[in-house]
Structure formats: C-alpha cells, structure tokens
Amino acid sequence: MNATTGDAMARELPDRQQRFEALLHEHRRIVFHVARMYAGHSDERHDLVQEICSQLWRAFPRYDAARRFSTWMYRIALNTGISHLRQAGARAQRFEHLSDELLEATRDDAAGAEDAERLAELDARIAQLGPLERALILLYLEDRPYADIAEVLGISETNVATKISRIKQRFRQQMTRADNP
Amino acid sequence: MELDEMKLAWQSLDQQMARRYALDLEQYRERKLGSARFRLLAVKIGLLARMVFGVAAVVAGASFWAAHPGSLHLVVSGVLLQAYGLLLVASAAWEMQLLVDIDYAAPVVAIQRSLARFRAWRVRLMPVWIVTGCFVWIPLTIVVFKAWLGADLYVRAPEVVLYLVGCGAVAMLGFWIAARWVPGAAGALADSYAGTSLGRSQQQLDDIARFERE
Numbered sequence: 001m002n003a004t005t006g007d008a009m010a011r012e013l014p015d016r017q018q019r020f021e022a023l024l025h026e027h028r029r030i031v032f033h034v035a036r037m038y039a040g041h042s043d044e045r046h047d048l049v050q051e052i053c054s055q056l057w058r059a060f061p062r063y064d065a066a067r068r069f070s071t072w073m074y075r076i077a078l079n080t081g082i083s084h085l086r087q088a089g090a091r092a093q094r095f096e097h098l099s100d101e102l103l104e105a106t107r108d109d110a111a112g113a114e115d116a117e118r119l120a121e122l123d124a125r126i127a128q129l130g131p132l133e134r135a136l137i138l139l140y141l142e143d144r145p146y147a148d149i150a151e152v153l154g155i156s157e158t159n160v161a162t163k164i165s166r167i168k169q170r171f172r173q174q175m176t177r178a179d180n181p
Numbered sequence: 182m183e184l185d186e187m188k189l190a191w192q193s194l195d196q197q198m199a200r201r202y203a204l205d206l207e208q209y210r211e212r213k214l215g216s217a218r219f220r221l222l223a224v225k226i227g228l229l230a231r232m233v234f235g236v237a238a239v240v241a242g243a244s245f246w247a248a249h250p251g252s253l254h255l256v257v258s259g260v261l262l263q264a265y266g267l268l269l270v271a272s273a274a275w276e277m278q279l280l281v282d283i284d285y286a287a288p289v290v291a292i293q294r295s296l297a298r299f300r301a302w303r304v305r306l307m308p309v310w311i312v313t314g315c316f317v318w319i320p321l322t323i324v325v326f327k328a329w330l331g332a333d334l335y336v337r338a339p340e341v342v343l344y345l346v347g348c349g350a351v352a353m354l355g356f357w358i359a360a361r362w363v364p365g366a367a368g369a370l371a372d373s374y375a376g377t378s379l380g381r382s383q384q385q386l387d388d389i390a391r392f393e394r395e
Contacts, residue, residue, distance in 0.1 A: 029199060032198040036194065075285065075292075080285065082289070082293055083296065119190060122190040130392075131293070132290065140184070142191075143188070153288060153289045155290055
C-alpha cells in the first residue's frame, strides 16, 4: 500500500483520533528521521519522537485535508526538531555519544566495521550543520524533490538548489583538505 | 563522505530506525494524546493567571490613586501599581497571542524567525522584570497598608519604606554584580527566563536571515 492510498483510507475513518493514528502510522518514518537528525543520543531521540507526536496531535485539528499530509508533517516535525536542538544547544549534546545504530554496526566483522565507519562519518557531517541546514539536508537525503523542499522550508527552489550545491562543495573541500593535509 | 554517500548511509539506517522507535509510537498512542492537550492547557492557565493578577493590580492601583488625590506619595504608589499591572496584562496577552498564532505547520523558516524574535523580545524584557521585581513590593505594601489597615506607612513608619527601598536596591545590585562579574551568570539567567541569551537570539536571527538569502 503506498502512502497516497494509505492517506486516503486514513481520511475515511470516522473518529479524529483514529484518523490521526492511521496517518501517523502511515508516515511514521518522518518522525523517526527527524528525531535521528536533531537529537544526539538514544534517550533524547526517544523523547523527541514523543514531543513530535505531541506537536502533531496538537496541530491536527487545524490540518487541512486538501493539502498533503507529508508536507504538513515534515513542517511540524522539523520545527519541533529545531526547537529541541536550540534548547539542547546550551547543553552541548551534539553527537557526543555513540549512536545506537553505530554501536549496533560495531560488530566483529569487516562489514560491521565498514558500517560503523560510514555511520560515524554521517554523524560527523550532520554535526557540522546548523539547524536549518539539517532540515534542508534531511529532505535531500529523503529524495524529496526541490519543489517539496522549498514548500516545507518556505524558501525558493533556486535557493534550495544553491544551498545544496554549496553544502556539497563544502564537503568536497573538507575531503580534499583531509586527503592533503 | 560526499552528500550522495551520505544519502546511501542514511537510507541504510531506515530499517534500524523503524525498529528502534516503533515502540515510542505505541507508547504515545497508549498514554500521551491526552497529556499533550493538558500541557498546552497548563501554559494557557499560567498566562491567564498572570492576566487576572495584572487586571487586579490595575484596578487596585487606579482606584487607590483616585481615592487619594491630595497625597503625592499615595498617588505615586497607586500609579506604579497600576503600571505594573498593565505590564503584566500586556506581556501575558502578547504571549497568549503568540501561542495561538504560532502554527508549527507553517513553513519552517517563517516559524523559526517568529520564535527567534520572540526569544529576543523576552531577553530584552528581562531587565524590566528584574527592576520591577525588586521594587514593586514598595508601592504594593503602601497600598495594602493604607487600603486594608488605614495606615499610611510612608508617614507613620518611613523607616520601613526606606528598608524596602534598601532591600530592593541590594537585590538589584546583586543581580548587576552577578551579571557583570560572575562568569556565565547573565547567560544562565537569560537561559532560565527566555531559553537563550541576547547574543544567541541575535545570532539565531542572523542565521535565519542568511539562510533565506540565496
């Protein structure tokens, strides 16, 4: 069942709470991904998942069913994630702890070591990004079209393209510097 | 790692994330839908209480100075209490409006700009609360003594008024010394009140403006 079919079925449910739960289940990955992007370690991620769900439920009465649920959900989840990161900023929590996924990947075989290295690099890259850049990159990593990214963030498509290109360039320069110290 | 390699690594996390956080959604369904409503209600009740207290101060202050037009210190006490009440009502009404208006479903950049402005406003207002918090007790005590006990504290026991002024001045001096000389104290104070310092809130606004520019 694809998301659109799932959304249509969820919207047919008579009770608001049931409709919300069905839509949340259909798009649950958005919540997980935003929590992964904005919270530094396991306990915080679990809390952030709960906080995002609370904000979604709070905003649900104002959700306009004529608009795409995923766009609405991304906006709320990202705004909640950014607020979380700003509050946690003073506590300097960013990826200081090994992530659960990284620990899981640290197995005693070559594939495990490779996974662990890749995830460590991913976390290091994410940690370099500011709150709004993280939102942009999250949507890019999820393969969202530039038009969708622009709609969620409230900036122009050209601006989205420019920023992604600059981030790519920045990462390339860092790699070049690391290779040629 | 380039951005496209990041994409592969991110997508490989998908299953792990789904497995790891699925339980959170279950717990949320079971317990939290009601508490989300309750938390918002608690914030609104707090703001309403501030408004009610502010209105009471406005009414008490205004009726007090109107009832004692011939005595300058009583008029000043009533006016100060009224002004403090107006400040409470205005700030609570403004925050309530913001609470109602901020729609997290609006575009991310717009909401983050509104929140950053709100934080900056609260940080700028903080010195006003410190000063009023240190001195509002003086007109309040004079009004209460005169209105309830019929005693003009300023005339009958001026040393008590002086003592209150002294306490307020010492408290304010303490805040000033802590903010000026104790490392991190000003930031901690701003953090506890507004969730950020003035410098950081300005930095956030600058970051957002930079992000909006192409």
